[in-house]
Amino acid sequence: MLELISLVIKEIQPLLVPICFVAAWTVLILFVWSLWAAARDSVTTAKQMHQIPCTNCQFFTDNYRLKCTVHPSTANTEEAINCSDYQPKTNPMLY
Numbered sequence: 001m002l003e004l005i006s007l008v009i010k011e012i013q014p015l016l017v018p019i020c021f022v023a024a025w026t027v028l029i030l031f032v033w034s035l036w037a038a039a040r041d042s043v044t045t046a047k048q049m050h051q052i053p054c055t056n057c058q059f060f061t062d063n064y065r066l067k068c069t070v071h072p073s074t075a076n077t078e079e080a081i082n083c084s085d086y087q088p089k090t091n092p093m094l095y
Contacts, residue, residue, distance in 0.1 A: 051081050058087040 054060050059070045068075035070085045 048078065048081075052076060052078070053083065053086050054080050056088055057083070058089050059085065 054068060054076050055062075057068070059068050060075065061067060061069060066072055068080075071080065071083065074080050074083070
């Protein structure tokens with residue numbers, strides 16, 4: 001049995017360097033690809049979140065208990081992007 005294992009190791013040994021080389025590059029490429037996908041998804045999410053108009057709305061209170069007097073359940077969420085009651089602040093320095 002020991003002779004069989006020794007024979008298998010001797011036969012596989014010339015292939016170990018190319019196999020490890022390909023495996024290492026595959027892991028590196030997959031790592032970079034996952035970083036790229038995470039960055040791309042983060043940018044997409046950030047662009048969508050910047051479309052939420054709540055902080056510039058007249059009905060936004062900037063209070064964590066009651067964020068919006070008209071739609072408190074959807075304030076600062078994706079549902080508020082196309083809010084029909086949105087009215088820009090007339091003088092943002094007063095708020």
